[in-house]
Amino acid sequence: KLNEKFLKICKKLHKELNYQSKIHYTLHELNTKIDQLKETIESNKYIFLREVLSPSLFHIESNFSKIYVNPMHNDSDKQNKLVAWITAHKSWLEEISELALVQEKALKIAIIPLQDILEKRNLI
Secondary structure, eight states, X not given: OHHHHHHHHHHHHHHHHTTOSSSOOOHHHHHHHXXXXXXXXXXXXXXXXXXXXXXXXXXXXXXXXXXXXXXXXXXXXXXXXXXXXXXXXXXXXXXXXXXXXHHHXXXXXXXXXXXXXXXXXXXX
Protein backbone atom coordinates (compact mmCIF):
# COMPACT_ATOMS: atom_id res chain seq x y z
CA LYS A 1 0.00 0.00 0.00
CA LEU A 2 2.88 2.35 0.70
CA ASN A 3 4.22 1.63 -2.75
CA GLU A 4 0.85 2.55 -4.27
CA LYS A 5 0.76 5.74 -2.24
CA PHE A 6 4.28 6.59 -3.39
CA LEU A 7 3.32 5.97 -7.02
CA LYS A 8 0.33 8.30 -6.65
CA ILE A 9 2.62 11.01 -5.31
CA CYS A 10 4.99 10.47 -8.25
CA LYS A 11 2.16 10.56 -10.78
CA LYS A 12 0.78 13.78 -9.33
CA LEU A 13 4.20 15.44 -9.34
CA HIS A 14 4.83 14.24 -12.89
CA LYS A 15 1.63 15.98 -14.02
CA GLU A 16 2.64 19.13 -12.21
CA LEU A 17 6.10 19.12 -13.77
CA ASN A 18 4.56 18.72 -17.21
CA TYR A 19 2.01 21.47 -16.56
CA GLN A 20 -0.88 19.02 -16.92
CA SER A 21 -2.45 19.65 -13.52
CA LYS A 22 -5.28 22.08 -12.94
CA ILE A 23 -3.02 24.28 -10.84
CA HIS A 24 0.07 25.72 -12.48
CA TYR A 25 3.01 26.14 -10.14
CA THR A 26 6.01 28.41 -10.34
CA LEU A 27 9.43 26.93 -10.94
CA HIS A 28 10.33 27.50 -7.29
CA GLU A 29 7.17 25.72 -6.13
CA LEU A 30 7.95 22.79 -8.43
CA ASN A 31 11.48 22.66 -7.05
CA THR A 32 10.07 22.57 -3.52
CA LYS A 33 7.76 19.70 -4.48
CA ILE A 34 10.73 17.77 -5.89
CA ASP A 35 12.60 18.31 -2.61
CA GLN A 36 9.56 17.08 -0.67
CA LEU A 37 9.47 13.89 -2.73
CA LYS A 38 13.18 13.35 -2.08
CA GLU A 39 12.55 13.79 1.66
CA THR A 40 9.73 11.24 1.42
CA ILE A 41 12.09 8.72 -0.19
CA GLU A 42 14.67 9.38 2.53
CA SER A 43 12.15 8.82 5.35
CA ASN A 44 12.23 5.58 7.32
CA LYS A 45 8.71 4.86 6.11
CA TYR A 46 10.04 4.16 2.60
CA ILE A 47 13.23 2.30 3.48
CA PHE A 48 11.99 -0.71 1.45
CA LEU A 49 11.86 1.48 -1.64
CA ARG A 50 15.17 3.18 -0.99
CA GLU A 51 16.94 -0.20 -1.00
CA VAL A 52 15.81 -0.81 -4.56
CA LEU A 53 16.18 2.75 -5.81
CA SER A 54 19.56 3.62 -4.28
CA PRO A 55 21.86 2.39 -7.08
CA SER A 56 19.78 4.01 -9.80
CA LEU A 57 19.25 7.18 -7.80
CA PHE A 58 22.97 7.50 -7.25
CA HIS A 59 23.63 7.20 -10.97
CA ILE A 60 20.89 9.62 -11.99
CA GLU A 61 21.66 12.16 -9.28
CA SER A 62 25.34 12.18 -10.22
CA ASN A 63 24.19 13.73 -13.49
CA PHE A 64 22.50 16.49 -11.50
CA SER A 65 25.88 17.64 -10.24
CA LYS A 66 26.66 19.10 -13.67
CA ILE A 67 23.64 21.36 -13.36
CA TYR A 68 24.24 22.10 -9.69
CA VAL A 69 27.78 23.40 -10.20
CA ASN A 70 26.91 25.61 -13.18
CA PRO A 71 27.86 29.18 -12.29
CA MET A 72 25.14 31.80 -12.12
CA HIS A 73 26.05 35.37 -12.98
CA ASN A 74 22.61 36.96 -13.28
CA ASP A 75 18.90 36.29 -12.90
CA SER A 76 18.69 34.80 -16.37
CA ASP A 77 21.35 32.23 -15.46
CA LYS A 78 19.44 31.39 -12.26
CA GLN A 79 16.24 30.90 -14.22
CA ASN A 80 17.93 28.73 -16.85
CA LYS A 81 19.57 26.63 -14.15
CA LEU A 82 16.25 26.11 -12.39
CA VAL A 83 14.58 25.08 -15.66
CA ALA A 84 17.41 22.62 -16.37
CA TRP A 85 17.15 21.29 -12.80
CA ILE A 86 13.41 20.68 -13.09
CA THR A 87 13.74 19.16 -16.56
CA ALA A 88 16.39 16.74 -15.29
CA HIS A 89 14.10 15.74 -12.44
CA LYS A 90 11.32 14.84 -14.87
CA SER A 91 13.38 11.90 -16.14
CA TRP A 92 14.46 11.14 -12.55
CA LEU A 93 10.80 10.94 -11.54
CA GLU A 94 9.95 8.65 -14.45
CA GLU A 95 12.86 6.37 -13.54
CA ILE A 96 11.92 6.00 -9.88
CA SER A 97 8.27 5.43 -10.80
CA GLU A 98 9.26 2.63 -13.17
CA LEU A 99 11.55 1.07 -10.57
CA ALA A 100 8.82 1.19 -7.93
CA LEU A 101 6.40 -0.53 -10.33
CA VAL A 102 8.96 -3.22 -11.16
CA GLN A 103 9.55 -3.82 -7.46
CA GLU A 104 5.83 -4.11 -6.80
CA LYS A 105 5.36 -6.63 -9.64
CA ALA A 106 8.34 -8.69 -8.48
CA LEU A 107 7.01 -8.80 -4.93
CA LYS A 108 3.56 -9.87 -6.10
CA ILE A 109 5.07 -12.69 -8.14
CA ALA A 110 7.26 -13.77 -5.21
CA ILE A 111 4.37 -13.75 -2.74
CA ILE A 112 2.34 -16.43 -4.54
CA PRO A 113 4.77 -19.35 -3.91
CA LEU A 114 5.31 -18.14 -0.35
CA GLN A 115 1.58 -18.03 0.25
CA ASP A 116 1.23 -21.60 -1.07
CA ILE A 117 3.95 -22.83 1.30
CA LEU A 118 2.36 -21.09 4.28
CA GLU A 119 -1.06 -22.53 3.41
CA LYS A 120 0.39 -26.06 3.16
CA ARG A 121 1.88 -25.65 6.63
CA ASN A 122 -1.43 -24.26 7.93
CA LEU A 123 0.24 -21.02 8.97
CA ILE A 124 -2.31 -18.81 7.26
